[in-house]
Amino acid sequence: MASLYQKKGIYYLSVSLDGKRRAQSLQTKDIKVAKKLRQLVEFELLKELHGLNKKQKQITFKDLIPLYLKADHDWSEKTREHCQYVLKSYANRRQLPENKASADTFKRRLNAVINWGIKNGYVCIDLQKFALSSPLARIRVFTPDEIKIIIHDFVPVEFRRFCEFAYNTGGRSGEIRNVKAGNLKDGNLLVKGKTGHRTIVLNQRARQLLEWFDYTKEYVSHRFKKECRKHGIKNARFHDIRRTFGYRLILNGMSIYQVSKLLGHSSVTTTERHYAPLMATEIEEFVL
Secondary structure (H helix, E strand, O other), rough: OOOEEEEEEEEEEEEEOOOOOEEEEEOHHHHHHHHHHHHHHHHHHHHHHHHHOOOEEEEEEEHHHHHHHOOOOOOOOOHHHHHHHHHHHHHOOOOOOOHHHHHHHHHHHHHHOOOOOHHOOOOEOOOOOOOOOOOOOOOOOOOOHHHHHHHHHHHOOOHHHHHHHHHHOOOOOOHOOOOOHEEEEEOEEEEEEEOOOEOOOOOOOHHHHHOOOOOHHHHHHHHHHHHHHHHHOOOOOOOHHHHHHHHHHHHHHOHHHHHHHHHOOHHHHHHHHHHHHHHHHHOOOOOO
């Protein structure tokens, strides 16, 4: 599956195959030019995904760094400065920071360089990818005031309605961003989710908001983060809407079993694992 999307006015092509994705800048703001380049670039990206690239060239990590930095990454100036700092620090000392969080930040950037090299025909001969520490479960939920901003102030209006639809259904981005008329069955949505086909129950407000949405994964992520930054909502991801949906239902007294069914989790154990850290703060004072 291939799709065109824009980032800072520049067209990109994203290609997916068997759960893997590759994206490449087309280096143009002209949609006509982008469409002409699409077929050629899609072919090259599919070759990468199928593992049909040419024989890789061996290279040291130190020599790979300048090639990586010269490539088109569409970074902000701040991101580029941080990347240069990390790579220069590691190249000079070949040591990771002692702080665990800082070390993982270094590891992610070093792994990104190695992965970029593999995608572009290079194999690093003196450094292997690092194993990352197990990340802490994300527990970010939106406050009522933040939800009000999301469903009343985000633009464009169509995207705002999409966010409110997500809040009223708990649907994953991948389940609701390409809703078609054929997905509607008996007043609810039949979608292909993370664990297979499932039904998303539509409440009255969700039915009012329902449109045949057609967004790419990249657009949803970039637009949501852009609007959050504009309105001062920090540390926000689109998936946090889904977590907030489940959290509010539990606070309002719905059983964990019912919430699990609405979220489409494979088992109630999954739901308990996601929400137990959140609910620990809601326990009232008790006496032993």
